[in-house]
Amino acid sequence: MTLGATSDIVGTKTRRGLTGLLLVAVPVFLVGWMIIWPIISAIGRTIWLPNDGGTGRSFSLETYIFFFTDQYSLNNLSVTLWTTGICALLLVLICLPIALYLRFATGRLAAYVQGLAIFPMFVPSIILSYAIIRVLGPNGTVDLLLNSVGLPHIRSPYLTPWGPVIGLVWDNIPLTVLILLAGLGSVSNQSIEAARDVGAGRLAVLWHIILPRISNSILVAVSFTVLGIFSAFTLPYVLGPAAPEMMGPFMQRTFRDLNDPTNAITQAVIAFCFCIVFGLFYVRSVAKNRNP
Amino acid sequence: MKRRAFMLSVGGAAAGMVLLPRMAFAEAGKIDWYTSSDTNILDFWTNVVKPKFEAANPGVILNLVDAGDSAGQLAIADRALAALQTKTDPQADYFESGEPRLPAGAIEAGLYVNLKEAGLSNWSKVNPLGIDTDYSVPYRGSQVLLAYDTAKLDPAKAPKTWADLVTWIKTNPGQFIYNRPDKGGSGGNFVRRAIYEANGKDPAAFTTSNFTAEAAEKALTPAWDILKDIAGSLFDNGAYTGGNTPSLQLLGQGAVTMIPAWSDQAISAINTGVLPETTGLVQLQDLALPGGFSRSVVLSNGVNKDAALKLVDFVLSEEIQSAVLSELGGFPGVGWDYVSQDLRQKYADVIPTTIPSFPAGEWEKAINDGWYRNVAPNVDRAA
Numbered sequence: 001m002t003l004g005a006t007s008d009i010v011g012t013k014t015r016r017g018l019t020g021l022l023l024v025a026v027p028v029f030l031v032g033w034m035i036i037w038p039i040i041s042a043i044g045r046t047i048w049l050p051n052d053g054g055t056g057r058s059f060s061l062e063t064y065i066f067f068f069t070d071q072y073s074l075n076n077l078s079v080t081l082w083t084t085g086i087c088a089l090l091l092v093l094i095c096l097p098i099a100l101y102l103r104f105a106t107g108r109l110a111a112y113v114q115g116l117a118i119f120p121m122f123v124p125s126i127i128l129s130y131a132i133i134r135v136l137g138p139n140g141t142v143d144l145l146l147n148s149v150g151l152p153h154i155r156s157p158y159l160t161p162w163g164p165v166i167g168l169v170w171d172n173i174p175l176t177v178l179i180l181l182a183g184l185g186s187v188s189n190q191s192i193e194a195a196r197d198v199g200a201g202r203l204a205v206l207w208h209i210i211l212p213r214i215s216n217s218i219l220v221a222v223s224f225t226v227l228g229i230f231s232a233f234t235l236p237y238v239l240g241p242a243a244p245e246m247m248g249p250f251m252q253r254t255f256r257d258l259n260d261p262t263n264a265i266t267q268a269v270i271a272f273c274f275c276i277v278f279g280l281f282y283v284r285s286v287a288k289n290r291n292p
Numbered sequence: 293m294k295r296r297a298f299m300l301s302v303g304g305a306a307a308g309m310v311l312l313p314r315m316a317f318a319e320a321g322k323i324d325w326y327t328s329s330d331t332n333i334l335d336f337w338t339n340v341v342k343p344k345f346e347a348a349n350p351g352v353i354l355n356l357v358d359a360g361d362s363a364g365q366l367a368i369a370d371r372a373l374a375a376l377q378t379k380t381d382p383q384a385d386y387f388e389s390g391e392p393r394l395p396a397g398a399i400e401a402g403l404y405v406n407l408k409e410a411g412l413s414n415w416s417k418v419n420p421l422g423i424d425t426d427y428s429v430p431y432r433g434s435q436v437l438l439a440y441d442t443a444k445l446d447p448a449k450a451p452k453t454w455a456d457l458v459t460w461i462k463t464n465p466g467q468f469i470y471n472r473p474d475k476g477g478s479g480g481n482f483v484r485r486a487i488y489e490a491n492g493k494d495p496a497a498f499t500t501s502n503f504t505a506e507a508a509e510k511a512l513t514p515a516w517d518i519l520k521d522i523a524g525s526l527f528d529n530g531a532y533t534g535g536n537t538p539s540l541q542l543l544g545q546g547a548v549t550m551i552p553a554w555s556d557q558a559i560s561a562i563n564t565g566v567l568p569e570t571t572g573l574v575q576l577q578d579l580a581l582p583g584g585f586s587r588s589v590v591l592s593n594g595v596n597k598d599a600a601l602k603l604v605d606f607v608l609s610e611e612i613q614s615a616v617l618s619e620l621g622g623f624p625g626v627g628w629d630y631v632s633q634d635l636r637q638k639y640a641d642v643i644p645t646t647i648p649s650f651p652a653g654e655w656e657k658a659i660n661d662g663w664y665r666n667v668a669p670n671v672d673r674a675a
Contacts (some may be wrong), residue, residue: 138547159531242532243668256363257474
């Protein structure tokens with residue numbers, strides 16, 4: 001009898017597990033089919049190159065060696081890393097105060113600030129690009145305003161590496177603010193009041209109470225923006241200099257203009273290797289949150 | 293029984309996935325039309341050609357597709373050539389500006405219709421200056437010229453030769469900009485003019501079939517030297533815009549004094565107020581900046597080949613050819629005798645006598661990659 005009951009329970013458990021597996025089967029299948037498989041296929045196609053004679057394929061790291069010995073490609077990679085790093089830093093510096101303000105302020109003004117901070121999400125990047133040329137470009141609005149009060153002409157960031165930085169930071173503000181704001185939700189008013197009661201100043205509250213609680217959110221926000229910025233296309237294409245290019249425009253040009261898919265895929269695999277580091281940061285922090 | 297049902301459903305799903313792509317057939321009566329040109333051309337087709345053609349040919353509709361750029365359209369042509377070999381549907385009928393020599397061997401394989409022998413009633417009107425092969429029909433022309441601000445540069449002093457232009461650029465640093473050669477024809481043809489300059493100003497020296505890596509090395513290296521020489525005197529110590537339109541924008545904002553521009557885009561920009569009325573246009577007299585006719589091709593294996601041939605005839609009609617002049621600011625593909633007299637007089641200054649035209653294909657790749665590697669990086673922007 002006892003034995004029967006146990007096997008019944010075991011049976012139910014298995015069925016439940018099966019339902020769970022079936023529920024995740026579709027997303028897992030899609031991830032496998034549309035993400036994991038293309039990655040494997042891309043790596044395969046860049047290390048198994050066609051032989052010179054045109055018959056068969058053999059193992060070769062030729063395209064990777066070319067990339068890492070070609071100064072032009074390396075310059076493109078380094079400008080991409082530079083842009084990504086600067087953007088991530090600026091985003092945290094700009095968005096953290098906005099998020100802190102929105103977390104603790106109440107009233108109508110805060111609602112307007114929130115609306116303004118989320119606004120860039122609804123502006124397509126191609127429109128943003130041309131707007132930035134109008135505003136920050138040579139003889140643009142900023143130039144005209146400065147000139148009208150007798151200030152000297154500034155050098156426009158348009159067509160320099162700073163052009164895409166300004167555009168990308170503006171474009172990524174909403175996502176970063178929203179993630180940080182979500183993280184700040186876990187900071188309770190009581191803990192801050194308790195700290196104040198024992199005499200903690202504003203900076204001490206920020207440093208000892210708030211930042212430790214939201215370090216995870218900052219990490220997630222940085223991972224997300226880094227992943228987006230690393231593969232940015234439109235803003236660097238329209239606002240950036242002709243050379244060095246960021247990886248997005250460089251890959252597209254190699255693939256389409258030069259009709260060279262093998263080298264374009266090699267560039268994509270290298271970009272992917274950099275992005276996976278931040279992807280792992282994100283996965284790790286999510287996993288850590290699930291098992292407190 | 294359960295296993296059987298499972299096998300049936302899996303088998304069905306697998307069969308469905310195999311069949312799925314085959315269901316995307318081209319529709320009869322819908323001409324699949326592709327362009328690699330700029331938005332102004334697509335607008336012209338959307339607003340002028342499409343409504344007129346569809347009104348004149350009930351039951352036929354034009355599906356206008358932007359292929360992005362010439363590389364994008366070439367990918368469609370590659371697909372059509374593969375479809376020809378497997379006798380499947382290419383889902384393409386008409387390329388607004390195509391080069392019938394591409395993909396290599398396409399003419400021999402019979403991918404494109406021989407338009408001269410296709411019995412078109414308007415073929416005899418085509419301007420002989422524009423005919424390149426019997427497989428493509430020139431229907432509009434445009435040429436790159438120099439657009440400049442007459443408020444800053446006296447038209448009498450505008451450069452008339454390449455040497456004058458280089459001197460002007462160097463004595464007026466920061467006042468000239470051209471776009472990256474792969475991102476638009478105005479900068480692309482400016483670069484090609486430099487290549488002609490470095491190779492005896494002979495447009496006949498470059499053909500689609502005479503490309504070799506060695507020839508490119510020999511012909512292009514001196515051209516890169518010419519362009520590197522002026523790089524430091526360009527706008528912002530060697531900046532290059534990302535396309536034809538951003539160049540026009542910089543000229544319009546008064547940030548630069550002179551740019552190379554397509555004649556049709558410059559004229560329509562002046563007409564619509566994007567460029568001020570004080571904009572002057574000048575062409576080099578020693579050898580014009582290249583340009584050329586845009587030539588349409590019809591795919592022989594397209595489902596709507598006959599309708600597409602009707603479209604070619606329609607595009608060569610006086611109605612559309614006059615619209616090319618008046619709406620587009622281009623010049624017609626038919627002889628000037630076949631457009632109305634008053635239009636002929638009004639646009640006398642864009643009537644060309646010769647237009648150097650640079651071959652596409654392998655040369656284009658070599659020029660684009662060579663420019664990015666040799667010209668674009670080698671300038672000290674901080675200076």
